[in-house]
Amino acid sequence: MGDLTLANVTKSFGATQVIKGVNLAVNDGEFCVFVGPSGCGKSTLLRMIAGLEDVTSGDVRIDGERINDLAPAKREIAMVFQSYALYPHLTVRDNMGLALKQAGKPRAEIAAATEKAAEMLDLGPLMARRPSELSGGQRQRVAIGRAIVRTPKLFLFDEPLSNLDAALRVATRIEIARLHRELGATMIYVTHDQVEAMTLADKIVVLRAGRVEQVGRPMDIYNDPDNTFVAGFIGSPQMNFLKSGPFGLRSDTLGIRPEHLEISASTGQIEGRVSHVEKLGGETLTYIRTADHELLTVRQFGEHDHPVEQTVWLTPDQSRAFHFDAEGQRLRA
Amino acid sequence: MSTARHSTTRSLAAHGVLILYTVIALFPVFVIVVNSFKSRRAIFADPLALPTSETFDMVGYQTVLKQGDFLLYFQNSMIVTVASLFFVLLFGAMAAFALSEYRFRGNLLMGLYLALGIMIPIRLGTVAILQIMVASGLVNTLTALILVYTAQGLPLAVFILSEFMRGVSDDLKNAGRIDGLSEYTIFLRLVLPLVRPAMATVAVFTMIPIWNDLWFPLILAPSEATKTITLGSQVFIGQFVTNWNAVLAALGLAIVPVLVLYLIFSRQLIRGITAGAVK
Numbered sequence: 001m002g003d004l005t006l007a008n009v010t011k012s013f014g015a016t017q018v019i020k021g022v023n024l025a026v027n028d029g030e031f032c033v034f035v036g037p038s039g040c041g042k043s044t045l046l047r048m049i050a051g052l053e054d055v056t057s058g059d060v061r062i063d064g065e066r067i068n069d070l071a072p073a074k075r076e077i078a079m080v081f082q083s084y085a086l087y088p089h090l091t092v093r094d095n096m097g098l099a100l101k102q103a104g105k106p107r108a109e110i111a112a113a114t115e116k117a118a119e120m121l122d123l124g125p126l127m128a129r130r131p132s133e134l135s136g137g138q139r140q141r142v143a144i145g146r147a148i149v150r151t152p153k154l155f156l157f158d159e160p161l162s163n164l165d166a167a168l169r170v171a172t173r174i175e176i177a178r179l180h181r182e183l184g185a186t187m188i189y190v191t192h193d194q195v196e197a198m199t200l201a202d203k204i205v206v207l208r209a210g211r212v213e214q215v216g217r218p219m220d221i222y223n224d225p226d227n228t229f230v231a232g233f234i235g236s237p238q239m240n241f242l243k244s245g246p247f248g249l250r251s252d253t254l255g256i257r258p259e260h261l262e263i264s265a266s267t268g269q270i271e272g273r274v275s276h277v278e279k280l281g282g283e284t285l286t287y288i289r290t291a292d293h294e295l296l297t298v299r300q301f302g303e304h305d306h307p308v309e310q311t312v313w314l315t316p317d318q319s320r321a322f323h324f325d326a327e328g329q330r331l332r333a
Numbered sequence: 334m335s336t337a338r339h340s341t342t343r344s345l346a347a348h349g350v351l352i353l354y355t356v357i358a359l360f361p362v363f364v365i366v367v368n369s370f371k372s373r374r375a376i377f378a379d380p381l382a383l384p385t386s387e388t389f390d391m392v393g394y395q396t397v398l399k400q401g402d403f404l405l406y407f408q409n410s411m412i413v414t415v416a417s418l419f420f421v422l423l424f425g426a427m428a429a430f431a432l433s434e435y436r437f438r439g440n441l442l443m444g445l446y447l448a449l450g451i452m453i454p455i456r457l458g459t460v461a462i463l464q465i466m467v468a469s470g471l472v473n474t475l476t477a478l479i480l481v482y483t484a485q486g487l488p489l490a491v492f493i494l495s496e497f498m499r500g501v502s503d504d505l506k507n508a509g510r511i512d513g514l515s516e517y518t519i520f521l522r523l524v525l526p527l528v529r530p531a532m533a534t535v536a537v538f539t540m541i542p543i544w545n546d547l548w549f550p551l552i553l554a555p556s557e558a559t560k561t562i563t564l565g566s567q568v569f570i571g572q573f574v575t576n577w578n579a580v581l582a583a584l585g586l587a588i589v590p591v592l593v594l595y596l597i598f599s600r601q602l603i604r605g606i607t608a609g610a611v612k
Contacts, residue, residue: 052507073513085504089526102513146512158504 001063002076002153002186003028004049009058011044011210018044020210021058026188026203031180033189035197036207036233042190043158045207049188050079050156062153073102078147079156082163084139086131086146093118093127096146117148120179137168144176148183157189161196173199194234198222206230228328231255237285242270242293242316244323251323251331258285258299260320263306268313272296274306288312362588369393369581376577393582396569402557403583406565411590413475413561414543417482421539422532424483425490426498430520432491433498434506444495450488455481456548466553473556481549486539497531498524533601536594544591562587 004026011019019041026032034042047053049060051072059066067075078099086095093114100110118124121141131139140160147155157176161169177200180187191197197204198218206213206221206229214226218234225231231239235257242254247269262268263286272290284304288296296314306312323331367383368376375388382388397403432444455462462481463472471477501524509519525532550564566583569576 047507050507050511052510072507072511077511079508079511081504081508083502083504085502085508087505087509087523089522098514099512 001028003030003063004032004154004186004188005059005061005064006045006049007059007061009045009048009060010056011041011048011053012056017056018210019048019056022210022212024205024212024215026186028186029184031177031187031189031200031202032205033191033197033201033203034205034207035191035194036213038192039209040207041210042192042207046156046158046188046190049154050077051075073099076150076153077156078150078152078154079158080140080143080147080160082159084131084136084143084163086139086142088131091128091130092123092134092142092145095131095142096149099146099150113149113151117145120148120182121145121175136164137172140164140172141175144179148179153186155185155187157187159191160189161191161193176200194236198234204234206233225255225322226330228253228255228324231322231324231330237297237299239322240293240296241324242296246270246292249323252326253324253328254316255322255324256316256320258297259301260317261296261298262315262317263288263298263300264313264315265310266313268315270296270314270316272312272314274308274310274312276308277306279303286312288314290314365581366585366588369578369585371578373578376581390578393576393578393580394586396576396579397582397586400568400579402560403562403565403586405558406560406562407586407590409475409559410544410561410563410587413478413482414540414591414594416475416479417486417543418536418540420479420483421486421490422536425487425535426494426525426528426532427520428487428491429494429498430524432495444491448488448492450484451492455485459548459552463552471553473554473559475554475559477553478549478559478561481553482543482546486535486543489538490535493535494528494531497528501527530601533598537598540594541591544587 004024006022006024009019009022010017022045034045036042044053048055051067051070055068060068062075062077087098090098096114096117097110100113114127118127121144123138123141123145126134126138126142131142134142140163143160160176161172164172173196176187176189180200189196189200201218203215204218204221205215208229214221214230216224221230221234225234228241232241232255237258239255239257240261242256244251244254247254270290270293272288274286275289275295276287278285278287281303282301284300284302284306286298286300286304286306288298290296298314325331364380368380370384370390370393371382371388372390372392375382375384375390384390428447432440432447466472466477471480505523506519509523514522545563546561547563547567550559550561551567554560555564562583566580566587569579569583
C-alpha cells in the first residue's frame, strides 16, 4: 500500500510563499511525475513529502495517515538524489543495508534484501566496492538499489538522471520504468525534462511558481492542455503560439504544434522567411521568421530542403489548433 | 614557445620569492638550533657560525635535562595543547555544523558573534579572566589554561569549519536522515570525515599559538607544577645573567613536539588550504 494525498499544502520561507496551496492525490502503484521549470517548487514539494522541509500549512497523508510531523525515517519512504548521495565511507553492500541496520533488522534479513536488490540491478560484482570506485551510472544504480532494499511505501526521485550523460540517461530511464512495473510501488519523480515526464509517468503534475497548472495522464496533457504554459512546456519542439487576429477568430492566441503547420513554397495563410533548418535525419525542423507571429517552428518527417532566406507560406491545421484567451487559459469549443 | 618560456620565468620568479621567504622564516629557528650546540663564548663570538669541534658544546642540553622539571614542563605543554586542540575542534565543529545546517532565527548574527573573536585579542580580557579564575579557584591549574585556549581558538575554528560544512552535499545529509541516522551520527560519520582537511588546517593554526604562548601560563599558572615549556625556559633568563645555552637548548627542544604534530596534520593541511583555490 502507498497512496499519497496532499491537501492545501503550502510552504513559506520567511515572507515568500514558494508552494501556494497544492492539492493532489497519488494512487497506490502510480508513477507520478512533477515537472516544471527550475524554481517552480517541484523539488521543495518532494522534500516536504520526504519530511526534509517543514510543511507551513495543509496536510500530507500517506495511506490516509497524516505525516506532517513524522521524522523522514519514520515515513516509510526512500529517496534517490540527483547527486547520488552515497555514503563515501561505506561499501556498496553497507550503503544499501544501512537503513535496515538502523531500523534494527536481523542481519540475515538485511543480507537477503540487499542481495535481492543487487540482483535486480545487476550490482553483484560491485558489492564490495566503495562509491569512489564506481562510475556515475553505477552510483545511481546503487542509489536506486538502496531505495529498493527498504521496500518503502513511496519511492521519491529527485532529478535522478540529470547528472548522467545522454546514452546512460535513456538506459537508466528504461531501468526505472522496468523497476516500477516489477515492484508495482508508488513512485514520485521530479524532473525538469518533459521527455522523462512523458515517457515514465502514469500521471504528470505540471507546476509553475508553486501552483499546480494541470494534472493528468501524459497523452491527456499533450492533447488537451489547460493553458498556454502547459501547452508550451509539454511537447518538444515547443508549440507555436500565433496571434488569432489575422485568422478572424474570437480567441486571443492560437496554439499549433510544429507538426501541424504545413509549409509550402507557393501558397498559404502566413508569409515568412526561412531563418534556420535543422535536419535530424528522421525529421526536419524549419524555423521561419514571420511578420505577425515572430519565429515559428515547422516539423516535417523525413528529409526536406528549405534554402535559408527563402520565402515560404505556412498553413495551420485548424482542426488540430488550440485556442486560448488573453490570460492564456484554454477556450474549449 | 614564447608562452612556455614565459611560464618558466614566472615559475622561477615564484620559486625565488618562496625560497627567500622560507629562508627568512627559518632563519631564527636555524640560529636557535645552531647556537644551542655551541659554547657560551662561541655563541657571542660568532652567532651565525656552525658549531666546530672546538666550539661544540652540549652544556645547554645538559643544564636543561639536569634541571629535572623539564620533562614535567613538556608534559604540561603537551596536555594543555592537546586538550585545548581537542575541545576547539569538537566544539568548533559542532557550532559550525549548527550554523551551516539549521535555519533558525539569529543564525547569521550568531555566526558573526562567534567570528568576532578573530578580530578581538583575548589578551584584552586578561584581568577579567584572572578574576574569574581566582573566583573559581582555578589559578595554577592546567584547566585554567585549557579553558582560555579553547575560547581563544574557537572563533577561527567556527569560521573556517562552517564555510567548509556549507560545502558538504545536502543530499548526503538528507539521505542519512531518510535512512534513520541521528543528527549526531550524520555529524560524526558523514560530515566530519568530509571536512577533515579543514579540521587539520584549524588544528595547525590553533596549536602553534597555544604551544608558543607565554602570556597566560605566566599569569594564570606560574606554579612549578603547572609551568609550560615556554614559561619553564624563562628560568634561564635572569635580570642580570642569562644562561643562553640553556635557553636555546630548551627552545630547540620545544620545537620538536610541535613539529611532530605539524607533520601529522600537514598532508591534510595542504589540501585544506588549496581546496578553495583549486576546485
